[in-house]
Amino acid sequence: MGMGSEVLELPSFSSRYIGNAPLGPNHSWDSSSTVVNGVIHWFDPSHEYIVWFDFEKEMFGDIALPPKEQLGNKGQMSIGVLEGCLALSHNTFPERGVNIWVRETHENEKSWRKKLTVDTTTLTRWTLGEELKPLQILRNGELLILLSNNDLVYYDPKNTSFRLVELRHERKCGACERDNGLNC
Numbered sequence: 361m362g363m364g365s366e367v368l369e370l371p372s373f374s375s376r377y378i379g380n381a382p383l384g385p386n387h388s389w390d391s392s393s394t395v396v397n398g399v400i401h402w403f404d405p406s407h408e409y410i411v412w413f414d415f416e417k418e419m420f421g422d423i424a425l426p427p428k429e430q431l432g433n434k435g436q437m438s439i440g441v442l443e444g445c446l447a448l449s450h451n452t453f454p455e456r457g458v459n460i461w462v463r464e465t466h467e468n469e470k471s472w473r474k475k476l477t478v479d480t481t482t483l484t485r486w487t488l489g490e491e492l493k494p495l496q497i498l499r500n501g502e503l504l505i506l507l508s509n510n511d512l513v514y515y516d517p518k519n520t521s522f523r524l525v526e527l528r529h530e531r532k533c534g535a536c537e538r539d540n541g542l543n544c
Contacts, residue, residue, distance in 0.1 A: 394439050396446045426472040438491040447494045456481045458492045479520040
């Protein structure tokens, strides 16, 4: 499925047609896309390949997924960026694991490499079959992951353990700041 795409030029507000964008009716930029080196990537509506748009060249393209014989069953998938490269997480449901694939070059279709497998047997905040989006490999080797319920977790591949990232923000409401004895 494609939708006609145009580039809007400012300040003239003139537009020009640049081709069909492979977007489905339920496409969401925030949850299903990622940007690598100025190129935005997302899944085609059928999740059979990854589509990209290069903002500088104003053109669309697509990327084949890792070979089916290596990928296995077509479980839940999401994309992210690891070490500056496009990354694919593939839930191996019904097994309790998520394979993380990294695409090392943009030009070579066969550049997918399985980076690691996340063992999800000890992950209690995650439902089997849900998305897991890789965000970053830290200097200590841990993987920062965004879960589909919007929890951030660290995954330590050495001991297959998870830690929840807890971010605290203290904010007082106006009534508390006026010291009216309210507990906010």
